[in-house]
Amino acid sequence: MSLNAPARAGTGHPVSKAGARRGATLAFAVQGLSVAAVYTTVPAVTEHLNLAPLLTTAVMVAVALTAGGGSFLGLAAIRRVGPVATMRGAMLTAAATLVLIGRASDEATVICAYILFGLAVGALDIGVNTRAAAIERAYGRSIFGSFYTAWSVGGVVAALLTAGVARLEWPVAAGLSAEAGIVLLLAVCMRTHALPSPAGPSDTLARPPLGRRLWIRLIPFGLVLLVVYVVDSTVSAWSAVYLRQTLAASLTVAPLAYAAYQAGTVVGRAATDRLVQRFGAVAVVNTAALLVAGALVGMAAAPSWPFAVLAAGAVGLGASVLAPLCLASAARLRPAASEMVLARLNLFNYVGVITGGAVSGLLGSTGRFRLAYAVPAALALLLLAAARHFTQPSARPVRRATLPSSGQAPPPVG
Template sequence: MAATVFAAQGASVAAVSTTVPAVKEHLGLSATATTVLIVAVALSAGAGSFAGSAAIRRSGPVAAMRGAVLTSAIALLLIGWAPEQATVTAGYLLFGLALGGIDVSANTRATAVEHHYGRSIFASFYAAWSAGGVTAALLTAGTARLGWPPAATLTAQAALVLLLALTLRAHPLPAAPPDPATATGTPPIDLGRGLWIRLAPFGVVLLVAYVVDSTVSAWSTVYLHQTLAAALSAAPLAYAAYQVGTVTGRSCADHLVRRAGPAAVIRIATLLTAAALAGMAAAPGWPYAVLAAGCVGLGVSALAPLCLASAGRLRPGAAEAVLARLNVFNYLGVITGGAASGILGSAGHFRLAYAVPSALVLVLLLTARSFAPAQGVGGGVARTSPDW
């Protein structure tokens, strides 16, 4: 089930990101208004993350995931059929709330599964996220090629998310280990004042990773369309290539972590991401930018899963509370990347929007030593197949 929720979230994020130019043109939104909307999604996602944490404590992660996925589908319909700016703003805000709820509930469930298995498998869930993103991005490109309006495209995207939601089934983890991350009905656990300090290295990596992710996800379609003169049917291909890169990277990441250790994976991912972003900034045409975006996805793919898995192990019995706090860095990265890229893009400097993160990502080399060894994750041993 958890992998299905990650796929649904990836599809919904791709649906929103790849339809930004079409929605912008359809409603006549200015570049500033578009930037504000993207930042508003991140802000409301932060609120949704803490709301999702409360929902997990009250109803459990499965119910929280199901409700958040259904809400994201409704938000897609609202964005697609919005007749004016006020309605589309409400749609984006609702989507942000749902996104935050999915984040904390799905990551809590994934933490419990990894804790059960006793080895690194977190990146595999994010591979499902990326696969959903590829599917939705290609759907946007296909409907744009056919000349569909934004309402029809986002209706098709909502149908895809709903189809995934209908497959969700509650299957408890077998033989749950001590301190299960999915426990409900227990008193709140004192996380301690030092938690923020322990979260800081992971938070820095997550913040920079989502600066990169937001810059590519939210603005690559616009970058290709406005700066590199790509048609609306070709512009979403950079997002699709980015997600193909993340699928590939995340499919291999767990194996690499088990063989080389998380610190080495962080260093390799950092250098590849920096080089690929520089290539994207210097791309002479949109096909080159598509290729570079794929390499960015390959590099950045392991960063978020490793951060979330490491943070979830800090307090196994209160993973949802820890991850809700870590998500603050996530949304700060989305806000920073989305806003900065939008401002630079509206001023005609989209290339600079990719060159700056290329230098920023090198900071992550300093945090690699903070990642715990992948061996002994949760101290458990695989017994039977968990809820995927």
């Protein structure tokens, strides 16, 4: 075998940073589309099956809980088959559950479908973030924001499709089936590419135990993710219901707050990498935290649905940069075991989703949705204390790996 054989050539996959980046981008888009498809159809599914408000809240909390479990299932799958195969399997499962949710004819069926969706999206979450961390290491510069831009674009597409289906007065099953078809198409189009090895000694040769100190170092990032996903779940899971119940919006208009929120995240995430390179991660996080707090106050005080839609867009603009920068910084704590670090960090993610979803749902079921948006505004200010812990990637050139003297191929990166 040639001493200049490309890294992971034995896998049969071409070595290409750009190809790996395209594949991860498609997977992020699928995750955003899938989550949006579920959240924006909650009012329609609730009315179609005549679900009680408290049951709807319980189901959304169950989705978050099972997503946490799915994250660790995804971690086990990554260790066995790698992140790309894990992502593809989770994407196909998500497509199937979207169809099942839309065609469910009773409470038991739709609950099972939502739980299965939670498992799928949790596995997809750890898969995409692990892959993104490896790709960013290969590039040696901030690119996490570009992946989350694709996530947001997927969310906007799903929200607008949900609104269009409602406008045409088609059944909710039609919209969810169409969104499932898009997920299936993107899953089929995703290709597997290997990454080149980083120059210098490989950090993947040894994987020391993470230990208690890592948990301590994860606390600031965990705080950020917890608050971000309290905000995200409050807007994502309940903005359509908020517009429908509190601001008397139609089923056609109700998904627009989610669409505006995701449109804001598209703009914010598209600019994230450039902003970090120019102003630094700390300044970007501080500015984003202040914007989120102010926009949530505006959403809570909105006199009508157009104001709420605009405020939701501003929330998305600020919140969009926080999760990708948080995950990227945390992954740098232990590059050789980023999937394990991110799986642990995801615990804070799902605690935030559960807390935000449950509290917002309970307040909404008692007619206090405005309070559900005012409380996270205060929490957003806590992010200012954690901003100093954010870091930026250090440029490290990559090379085509050579075989070590043992004659065995180097270990895979990502």
